[in-house]
Amino acid sequence: MSIVGKLLGKTGSLRSLTRPFRKKARHLVRFRLARMKRARIGAEIVAITGSSGKSTATRLISRFLQTRFATREQAYQNTISACTQAILDATPTDEYLVIETGASVPGSVVEMAGLMKPKVAVVTMVNVEHRSAFKTIENVTKEKGALVEAVAEGGFAVLNADDENAIAMAERTKQRIVTFGHVNDADYRVVELGLGDSGTMELAIRSAHGTHRLSTKLMGIHFWPSVAAAFAVAVENGIAPETIAETLKDIETGYNRCxxxxxxxxxxxxxxxxxxxxxxxxxxxxxxxxxxxxxxxxxxxxxxxxxxxxxxxxxxxxxxxxxxxxxxxxxxxxxxxxxxxxxxxxxxxxxxxxxxxxxxxxxxxxxxxxxxxxxxxxxxxxxxxxxxxxxxxxxxxxxxxxxxxxxxxxxxxxYPYERHPQVRRQKKLARWGMRKAATSRESKSRPE
Incomplete structure (x- = not known):
């Protein structure tokens, strides 16, 4: 390999030394572009965080809202990069963006919350996660509470009434608080909870709109906070409980989540x-x-x-x-x-x-x-x-x-792990070739 290759090649020393700076520069550029776009888009943002259940809650909220509104979903990947991309991908026709928000290091939720300024913030529960980064449950609570603090004027926060750390976040916003729970009294309270013959969860939720029985395809009763939170968000945004119940019947669990x-x-x-x-x-x-x-x-x-x-x-x-x-x-x-x-x-x-x-x-x-x-x-x-x-x-x-x-x-x-980089490159080139061919066909079909 030539000296230039050793310095500037993909694994070259100069590229390796500058990689962290280039990564940070890309992040800053994309973040600023997303912030500019956030000020222009009309879509309302529903942001979900929690130590457990946030991916399932994100998927459920998105599916419920899709029954009435044009809704875009960002689930599973919950970093600042994914959040930024979700906003950059938004279109003028989107009415709701439903974005999963994770706490990986101190300041991560703060940054995302400031960018999103959500109409609705959801906190499923609070436990010690990423222990090496946060050390204590108090630090996790402080970080996730930044999402509640960022709720936009006229919005509301949806909090777990059974979780003392989650419900304490109500003090961090002047906006409306909506609660869900099972043991403690709540605006949306799970009053019946059990398993069907196949091990899937069945529950009933009581609210000011009545008591509604729900059947799911979710394995295990530990999914109840996700379902209750999603039910609350959907009803508060005008989705009929009967529509939610019918939609919920067909929703499968996500990949590798029971x-x-x-x-x-x-x-x-x-x-x-x-x-x-x-x-x-x-x-x-x-x-x-x-x-x-x-x-x-x-x-x-x-x-x-x-x-x-x-x-x-x-x-x-x-x-x-x-x-x-x-x-x-x-x-x-x-x-x-x-x-x-x-x-x-x-x-x-x-x-x-x-x-x-x-x-x-x-x-x-x-x-x-x-x-x-x-x-x-x-x-x-x-x-x-x-x-x-x-x-x-x-x-x-x-x-x-x-x-x-x-x-x-x-x-x-x-494919063997060692071949993954090669296969990824081949697939990327194949996709690029297909796009190029499609563009060429489109240009030839245009009238002169």
Whole structure:
């Protein structure tokens, strides 16, 4: 490689040194463009944050509003970059932008809130997340409360009445407060909550508009804050409760959020591999308790956001999982930390697997038709591949993949990880070629 190539090539030293500055410069330019556009667009913004349930709430709110309004949705990716892009993509015909808002580092929500100035701010719940960045729940509350503080004149905030940290945010705005809850009294209160025969959530919400019973396709009752918050936002924006109930019946869970994945003549997976904060595991595991199956197994990968040492966290996770599952399979570098007894190890109650590929081979060899296999891990482990491998030729078994997307969204799981950059370039060139060809055909078809 020439000296110029070594300096200016994609992996060149000069490009590597200047990359952080170029990234920051691009962000500043895009942010300022988005701020200028935000002042011009007529769409109302609904912004959703919370330590859990915000992606589902975002999708539900968007679907409910779409029954009456032109609505654009930004879910799953909840960074300032995604927020900026959502505003830049807005068109004059959009009436609502529904934007998921995440707190990754101190100041992240503050920046997004100042840009969006939402008509509606939603807080699903507050727990300690991104522990290394925020340390305490007080810091998380302060950060997420910036969204409530930024609600525009005439707007309102939708807060969880059962969460003391969320409801305390009411003091940070002079705008109207709408509450939802289950235990405590609220404007929109869940008065009935349970599971149907298939393990999907059923609930009833009481408000000034009456009591409305809702059936869902969401696995587990832990989705109730997302549904209640979305119901409140939709009704307050003029959507009839009957329309919401009818729409809700057909909404599937998002990728890897307690997503059922049935294999023909094989097991049924429940994929919950986006996040795995320690405190949320008991509620997640409860999803499979009422289900009937010849066997129930839980596969546990990397945990996140836990206080104290890892040994204690993984020990707790194993005990919780063992209460509802016939077998627990730990995967990854922390697999040995479960602290199960010698008897439990000997009789196969607990199984350790060093890699995801090993875990897949084990599941493939031991799967029973009709059994339930619950996959739970932080997103970085991409345990969804364990299910995908049953009906796809999965060849990407990279441990700790840094791609933030799910494997389904990435779409490259049938290629070895090392080939991903090459395949991405080929697909990009193919798309560019198709666009160029389409432009050429369009220009030739125009009358002179």
């Amino acid at each position: 997503q059922p994945y049935e294999i023909e003549n094989g097991p049924t997976f429940i994929i919950d591999t986006v996040k795995a904060p320690l405190a949320t595991l008991p509620k997640a595991f409860e999803v499979i308790r009422p289900l009937r199956a010849p066997r129930k197994r839980i596969v546990l990968g990397m945990l996140a956001d836990h206080p104290g040492d890892s040994n204690t966290a993984y020990k707790k996770a194993y005990r919780w999982a063992a209460e509802v599952a016939d077998q627990v399979i730990f995967v990854g570098e922390h697999a040995h930390r479960h602290k199960a007894s010698a008897e439990e190890i000997a009789n196969g109650r607990i199984v350790e697997m060093t890699t995801t590929e090993q875990a897949y081979a084990f599941l493939r060899d031991t799967a029973l038709p009709g059994e339930i296999i619950f996959l739970k891990s932080a997103g970085v482990a991409h345990l969804e591949r364990l299910a995908l491998g049953f009906d796809h030729d999965v060849r990407c078994w990279k441990e700790r993949c840094r791609v933030p997307e799910t494997c389904q969204a990435c779409g490259l799981y049938e």
